[in-house]
Amino acid sequence: MKEMSERNKNHTPGGHIGRRLRESLERASDVVVIERDQTTAARPFAAAWVDYREYHEAQRLKSELLRRYRGKALEDVLPGEEVRTARGVCYRLVSRNASRLRTVDPAEAGRRILSDLKLLYGVGEVTEASMKRQGIGTIADLADHPRFGGQARSILKMVEEGDTMGLLDWIGRGFQKSHPLALFSSGFHREEDFILIDIETLGMFQRPIILLGLARVHGNEIRVEQYLLRRIDEEPAALAGLLTHLGGRRAFVTYNGRTFDIPYIRERLAYYGIRANIEGPHFDVLHFSRRAWRDCVPDCKLTTLEHCFLGIRREDDVPSALVPEFYESYMRTGNPGPLVPIVEHNRRDLLTLASLFSKLHEEWQP
Numbered sequence: 001m002k003e004m005s006e007r008n009k010n011h012t013p014g015g016h017i018g019r020r021l022r023e024s025l026e027r028a029s030d031v032v033v034i035e036r037d038q039t040t041a042a043r044p045f046a047a048a049w050v051d052y053r054e055y056h057e058a059q060r061l062k063s064e065l066l067r068r069y070r071g072k073a074l075e076d077v078l079p080g081e082e083v084r085t086a087r088g089v090c091y092r093l094v095s096r097n098a099s100r101l102r103t104v105d106p107a108e109a110g111r112r113i114l115s116d117l118k119l120l121y122g123v124g125e126v127t128e129a130s131m132k133r134q135g136i137g138t139i140a141d142l143a144d145h146p147r148f149g150g151q152a153r154s155i156l157k158m159v160e161e162g163d164t165m166g167l168l169d170w171i172g173r174g175f176q177k178s179h180p181l182a183l184f185s186s187g188f189h190r191e192e193d194f195i196l197i198d199i200e201t202l203g204m205f206q207r208p209i210i211l212l213g214l215a216r217v218h219g220n221e222i223r224v225e226q227y228l229l230r231r232i233d234e235e236p237a238a239l240a241g242l243l244t245h246l247g248g249r250r251a252f253v254t255y256n257g258r259t260f261d262i263p264y265i266r267e268r269l270a271y272y273g274i275r276a277n278i279e280g281p282h283f284d285v286l287h288f289s290r291r292a293w294r295d296c297v298p299d300c301k302l303t304t305l306e307h308c309f310l311g312i313r314r315e316d317d318v319p320s321a322l323v324p325e326f327y328e329s330y331m332r333t334g335n336p337g338p339l340v341p342i343v344e345h346n347r348r349d350l351l352t353l354a355s356l357f358s359k360l361h362e363e364w365q366p
Contacts, residue, residue, distance in 0.1 A: 050321040058322050065337030074336040085240035093226040101191045102358035109187025110159045114138040120151045162188035164281040178287040180364045189251045191217040196253045198349045199261050202324045208235045210327050212242045215350040236272040251281040258284040288360050306352045
């Protein structure tokens with residue numbers, strides 16, 4: 001009853017928690033607005049930034065959304081369902097999109113990995129060329145070699161067992177993590193194994209996650225599930241909701257998730273004392289994209305690649321850097337309008353992530 005009276009007193013979702021968070025956001029903003037002609041080198045380090053045009057367009061959009069959705073309930077504007085988890089009740093949105101993930105089949109993945117003799121320590125380009133002139137075509141041909149046999153048998157075992165974690169670790173020792181062989185090791189997983197993850201937060205460091213988005217293949221479609229916080233105190237329930245999807249033979253697909261999303265989720269789980277195993281093979285599409293396309297696109301932002309390769313130009317999008325501001329407007333007013341572009345931005349990011357993951361496999365196959 002005390003919680004309800006506090007919520008009614010403040011007329012905002014999240015009551016006193018939301019009030020304290022707003023005050024914190026007002027004291028220390030993570031966002032810097034840059035001038036139109038400001039060079040990349042002059043942009044702020046360790047801060048989210050948005051350019052002048054994007055910022056003012058976002059302010060126009062926010063004002064329009066607040067006007068359009070004034071007096072409407074969140075559940076009517078963003079239809080979803082309440083889900084009970086081990087840490088309480090949270091709100092889940094579900095959408096379905098006719099699409100698939102394209103990788104390589106396990107036989108092709110194995111062929112590509114075993115044909116690169118440089119995976120063996122002590123074998124460089126010169127030695128590999130010499131071996132191939134001698135008729136040694138694959139790592140399997142070296143299984144009984146006095147010097148390289150042990151390594152060759154280890155790699156063969158990982159390929160035969162589809163040990164993606166082991167292969168990614170081995171490949172990462174000798175090559176960059178963005179090497180095509182790392183991407184092709186995804187071929188040992190079924191489409192249904194891949195979990196695409198993208199989160200939206202209230203800041204860059206140690207702030208709540210306000211939207212947890214994930215996508216998985218179900219039949220001939222990609223199912224997107226988004227755990228949206230109606231109040232800040234729903235974060236542990238939403239995290240618990242995410243964990244229900246992490247069983248079985250999983251593999252993560254993210255865009256900069258190796259640096260941001262997965263460590264951030266891990267930190268928030270620890271904050272609430274939630275024990276969970278979120279380890280698994282991880283395919284970070286940002287690094288593969290930089291390797292594949294950095295010389296033919298202005299930058300490797302997800303929206304840039306989306307426009308260049310998929311022909312999509314987003315309308316009424318909220319820049320990632322301004323997601324906290326839009327969410328704060330929702331908390332302050334109770335108006336669900338500013339949540340609409342946050343949810344759509346996250347959903348679109350997941351679908352684009354799926355498309356780029358597939359396109360990379362097409363680009364790197366002969």
